[in-house]
Amino acid sequence: MFKPRTIDSEPALYDAAVKILTRRAHSVSDMKKALIRRTADEDLIQKVIARLKQNGLIDDARYAKQFARQRTEIRHQGKYRVARELRARGVPDQHIETAVEEAAANSDEAAMVRQRIDRKLKFFRGPHTDKKIDDKKIASLYRTLLRAGFSSDTHPPRTKTSHYRRPPRSRVAR
Numbered sequence: 263m264f265k266p267r268t269i270d271s272e273p274a275l276y277d278a279a280v281k282i283l284t285r286r287a288h289s290v291s292d293m294k295k296a297l298i299r300r301t302a303d304e305d306l307i308q309k310v311i312a313r314l315k316q317n318g319l320i321d322d323a324r325y326a327k328q329f330a331r332q333r334t335e336i337r338h339q340g341k342y343r344v345a346r347e348l349r350a351r352g353v354p355d356q357h358i359e360t361a362v363e364e365a366a367a368n369s370d371e372a373a374m375v376r377q378r379i380d381r382k383l384k385f386f387r388g389p390h391t392d393k394k395i396d397d398k399k400i401a402s403l404y405r406t407l408l409r410a411g412f413s414s415d416t417h418p419p420r421t422k423t424s425h426y427r428r429p430p431r432s433r434v435a436r
Contacts, residue, residue: 291352343411
């Protein structure tokens with residue numbers, strides 16, 4: 263496995279950090295982990311992180327907003343999944359809450375859920391649109407929505423009732 267060389271000067275570590283940031287944005291916690299792989303000097307890492315913050319190259323609030331917007335608009339993920347992933351990346355909760363609320367305000371979560379349901383139902387039914395779906399498939403659909411980060415309250419009632427047929431009426435002789 264590739265092991266990065268050990269860096270022992272602040273300018274060299276700063277250049278390495280900037281190079282890391284050119285690939286993609288990072289949270290402060292992610293950047294700290296990346297720099298730890300390059301040097302063992304904790305004071306040097308703190309100086310470089312402070313310099314990156316001072317120059318505006320890393321900012322958890324901006325990173326959280328960008329991440330939440332990208333995940334909701336492009337990947338169509340729900341706010342719970344976005345928040346969970348931001349927490350895993352070491353972003354503080356105060357930034358997560360504002361970013362997720364802002365992204366949720368700019369997106370229609372119910373439309374995203376409907377789109378996911380329609381796509382999954384097409385996959386289950388195939389070309390036969392009148393084909394009934396069994397309970398296992400509905401449970402799978404429900405789990406898919408939960409994994410995507412949508413609340414169980416957001417799921418339209420048809421995920422729970424679309425597989426039920428109305429019982430036939432019994433004809434009573436008069």
